[in-house]
Amino acid sequence: MAGSVNIFNTGKSALFSSRSALSTTGHNISNVNTEGYSRQRVEQESVAADRLGNVVYGTGVRVAGIQRINDEYLTRQVSHETKFLGQYREKDVALMQADSIFNELNNEGLNRLMAKFFNEFRKLGNDPESEAMRATVRESTDQLIGDFHRISRSLRDIQKNIDVRLETNIREANELVDRLAHLNEEIKRSELNTHSQAADLRDKRDVAIKKLSEIADISVASNERGELTVSLSGVGPLVSGSLKNKLYVETAKSNEEGRPEGSLVVRLEHNNSPDVGGRIKNGKLGGLLESRDQILGTAARRLDELAFTFASKINEIHRKGYTVGGDTGIDYFEQPDSIEGAAERLSLSSDVREDANNIATALMPDAPGDNRVVLLISKLQHQRVMGGGKSTFDDHYNATVADLATIAQKNKQVLEHQNHIVEQLEKIRQSIAGVSLDEETMNLVQFQQAFNASAKVIKVADEMLETVLNLRR
Amino acid sequence: MEELQLKNATQKRLVSAADDPAAHSKIMDIRTQATVNKQFEDNAALAKNRLVMTDNALSELYDIFTRAKEIAIGQSSEASANADSRLGVAQEVSALYKQLVGVANRRIGEQYLFSGFKTLTAPYTADGGYMGDRGEIPVEIQKDVYISANVPGPMVFETKRYLPGDQARSPAAVDKTEGPGSSEGKAPRIERQMARPVETANVFHELDGLRVGLLTNDTSTIRDSLDKLDEMIKNIITLRSKVSSRVAGIDNALGQTSKIDQANAELLSQLEDADYVELWSNLAREESVMRSSLQAAQKLIQPTLLDFLR
Numbered sequence: 001m002a003g004s005v006n007i008f009n010t011g012k013s014a015l016f017s018s019r020s021a022l023s024t025t026g027h028n029i030s031n032v033n034t035e036g037y038s039r040q041r042v043e044q045e046s047v048a049a050d051r052l053g054n055v056v057y058g059t060g061v062r063v064a065g066i067q068r069i070n071d072e073y074l075t076r077q078v079s080h081e082t083k084f085l086g087q088y089r090e091k092d093v094a095l096m097q098a099d100s101i102f103n104e105l106n107n108e109g110l111n112r113l114m115a116k117f118f119n120e121f122r123k124l125g126n127d128p129e130s131e132a133m134r135a136t137v138r139e140s141t142d143q144l145i146g147d148f149h150r151i152s153r154s155l156r157d158i159q160k161n162i163d164v165r166l167e168t169n170i171r172e173a174n175e176l177v178d179r180l181a182h183l184n185e186e187i188k189r190s191e192l193n194t195h196s197q198a199a200d201l202r203d204k205r206d207v208a209i210k211k212l213s214e215i216a217d218i219s220v221a222s223n224e225r226g227e228l229t230v231s232l233s234g235v236g237p238l239v240s241g242s243l244k245n246k247l248y249v250e251t252a253k254s255n256e257e258g259r260p261e262g263s264l265v266v267r268l269e270h271n272n273s274p275d276v277g278g279r280i281k282n283g284k285l286g287g288l289l290e291s292r293d294q295i296l297g298t299a300a301r302r303l304d305e306l307a308f309t310f311a312s313k314i315n316e317i318h319r320k321g322y323t324v325g326g327d328t329g330i331d332y333f334e335q336p337d338s339i340e341g342a343a344e345r346l347s348l349s350s351d352v353r354e355d356a357n358n359i360a361t362a363l364m365p366d367a368p369g370d371n372r373v374v375l376l377i378s379k380l381q382h383q384r385v386m387g388g389g390k391s392t393f394d395d396h397y398n399a400t401v402a403d404l405a406t407i408a409q410k411n412k413q414v415l416e417h418q419n420h421i422v423e424q425l426e427k428i429r430q431s432i433a434g435v436s437l438d439e440e441t442m443n444l445v446q447f448q449q450a451f452n453a454s455a456k457v458i459k460v461a462d463e464m465l466e467t468v469l470n471l472r473r
Numbered sequence: 474m475e476e477l478q479l480k481n482a483t484q485k486r487l488v489s490a491a492d493d494p495a496a497h498s499k500i501m502d503i504r505t506q507a508t509v510n511k512q513f514e515d516n517a518a519l520a521k522n523r524l525v526m527t528d529n530a531l532s533e534l535y536d537i538f539t540r541a542k543e544i545a546i547g548q549s550s551e552a553s554a555n556a557d558s559r560l561g562v563a564q565e566v567s568a569l570y571k572q573l574v575g576v577a578n579r580r581i582g583e584q585y586l587f588s589g590f591k592t593l594t595a596p597y598t599a600d601g602g603y604m605g606d607r608g609e610i611p612v613e614i615q616k617d618v619y620i621s622a623n624v625p626g627p628m629v630f631e632t633k634r635y636l637p638g639d640q641a642r643s644p645a646a647v648d649k650t651e652g653p654g655s656s657e658g659k660a661p662r663i664e665r666q667m668a669r670p671v672e673t674a675n676v677f678h679e680l681d682g683l684r685v686g687l688l689t690n691d692t693s694t695i696r697d698s699l700d701k702l703d704e705m706i707k708n709i710i711t712l713r714s715k716v717s718s719r720v721a722g723i724d725n726a727l728g729q730t731s732k733i734d735q736a737n738a739e740l741l742s743q744l745e746d747a748d749y750v751e752l753w754s755n756l757a758r759e760e761s762v763m764r765s766s767l768q769a770a771q772k773l774i775q776p777t778l779l780d781f782l783r
Contacts, residue, residue, distance in 0.1 A: 096489075099489045100489070105488070105490075105497075105745075111501045112505075116508065119511075122512045123515070126515075129592055364590070367589075369584060369610055375619070379613075394502070398498045398502065401498065402490070406494045408490075409491045412491065
């Protein structure tokens with residue numbers, strides 16, 4: 001007999017391990033809806049056997065560790081694809097807003113007002129003597145100017161809005177950087193001297209990584225102590241072990257790539273680079289910066305070009321004409337001094353604003369019926385004066401709108417596509433790491449039976465001991 | 474489905490430019506064209522009105538000159554007339570003269586028909602002095618097609634021969650200063666007003682000459698004026714045919730414009746309007762997809778092991 005006391009110990013070990021299996025199952029079930037949770041499994045192993053003479057007796061079971069079921073590669077893959085999702089989403093938001101600025105399918109926009117502007121000039125050409133007609137021309141010019149202002153301000157508003165989102169995202173990224181550094185430390189501490197993983201902490205860290213990669217394009221590497229090094233791709237490290245570098249924003253001047261005056265640039269602490277924004281390609285930050293500088297910046301610049309050439313060309317002709325009062329050399333628009341900001345600053349010249357009779361219609365003085373200047377102006381509508389003689393005002397504006405629309409359309413498609421990819425990957429990850437209630441319920445029953453049986457073992461051992469103790473009576 | 478709903482509500486295929494960028498930019502083009510064409514049609518109607526008025530005036534002038542010629546023929550020979558009868562018809566000629574001045578200073582609204590660009594100045598004084606200029610007012614009746622909507626007084630009231638090539642002058646002087654690379658050749662055909670006459674004869678002076686000839690019983694003067702009157706009548710006939718060919722040109726342009734409009738309207742509808750059959754079949758499809766996915770979800774949510782362990 002190996003001793004009834006040993007049977008107690010065996011039963012006890014079985015009882016303990018069943019209980020820890022049950023509690024892990026309970027933990028799994030309670031975290032069925034927790035984001036990023038990986039199901040855990042108790043690893044059990046048999047205890048080293050006792051040797052008694054020639055016979056080897058097993059002495060029970062023990063818990064070797066609790067492992068989380070997870071596919072590292074898949075988790076990385078999800079993070080990797082998520083960065084595109086973040087990028088496309090932010091672009092989509094900005095592009096939809098821009099689209100609504102330029103959308104004139106059902107109302108008046110710049111395209112229609114421009115056509116109207118030239119038409120009013122044609123009407124004035126039929127009736128150059130009429131002061132009322134002049135006032136109408138000026139009125140339609142005011143509308144056109146108003147729309148130039150509306151569009152350029154709305155574009156600027158979206159860009160400002162993007163700056164706000166940029167700041168919010170940077171703040172969120174910094175919180176994640178904090179959390180990651182903290183988790184690195186905790187994981188290192190809790191895994192010290194044990195073989196099992198700090199499963200829940202690692203899950204939390206994976207979630208933080210995924211959230212961070214939605215914001216920016218990051219690369220991740222781990223070391224043998226289980227610490228992660230997270231770097232902003234192409235820029236520098238954000239987290240290394242428990243050390244961290246934070247991102248921050250600063251207002252800056254406009255630049256060649258379309259960044260508007262007074263908008264934000266992204267910088268990294270402890271990094272000499274003045275602006276890392278240009279190197280952030282993906283993630284929400286990448287999407288925001290691309291939308292602001294490349295997409296909206298281009299649209300705004302092209303609008304400025306339009307306003308500048310428009311005002312300059314009309315002035316050029318208008319200056320040659322004679323007004324009702326016989327004056328010549330008068331500007332129609334306030335001559336813009338630079339392309340930048342031309343759309344926002346477009347306005348009537350003070351002469352024309354004060355008196356509609358200062359609209360020059362005639363090519364020679366004292367000829368109220370002479371409409372030739374007016375005709376030359378209306379003729380501009382069909383002349384290729386934009387882009388070095390390549391396109392008309394209409395072409396230029398329509399191309400701007402069409403470019404935006406094409407980008408929006410393409411982005412919508414890739415966004416949808418990317419959504420599918422991430423969804424699919426999430427599903428696969430879920431099928432491996434996710435908690436299945438069916439399985440856990442089965443485990444619950446199984447471990448309960450094991451627990452009952454272990455209790456039975458102890459009970460039997462107890463009865464055996466009692467039998468032995470009663471022998472003396 | 475939401476998108477389809479919106480399309481159904483607006484009855485448009487395009488809700489935003491991103492739905493079909495190419496079609497959208499075409500739509501913008503067509504719309505601008507339509508707006509401009511509408512204006513061309515208005516322009517054409519206006520020019521036509523002016524030209525018809527001018528033609529009416531010319532027809533009155535024809536009557537005046539023909540009557541004057543009749544008188545001149547009647548009074549030029551001693552056989553059918555004498556000093557008394559000449560004195561009598563001199564009255565009529567002076568009435569014709571007044572009528573002539575009236576026609577010469579005819580207006581549409583505020584604008585004088587025959588004063589060139591100086592539309593607010595009466596072109597002829599009572600003694601036949603011309604106060605206007607030789608401006609021909611261009612009106613754009615089709616893209617890049619300009620037509621003069623007026624006939625400057627001297628062309629009507631002075632017979633003259635122009636040196637060939639002086640009339641049809643190409644682009645306006647304004648465009649020339651635009652420098653190289655500008656679209657010089659395509660500038661409006663705005664004629665300059667400095668054709669050099671070789672020989673002129675003023676209608677007013679001729680008619681007055683006739684009157685004086687009649688009053689002074691000077692048959693040679695009367696006979697002289699016959700030639701001049703003939704030339705003037707010829708001039709009027711030429712002008713009338715010119716004016717009516719301009720009107721025909723306008724009608725032609727109007728016809729073309731309306732054809733373009735029609736074609737554009739068709740294209741626009743094709744590009745922009747929702748195709749009902751397609752829209753409804755899409756809606757029906759989306760609905761059935763949604764139904765079946767809901768049903769599938771209902772089945773999927775159902776059983777878990779927990780249901781069986783109670």
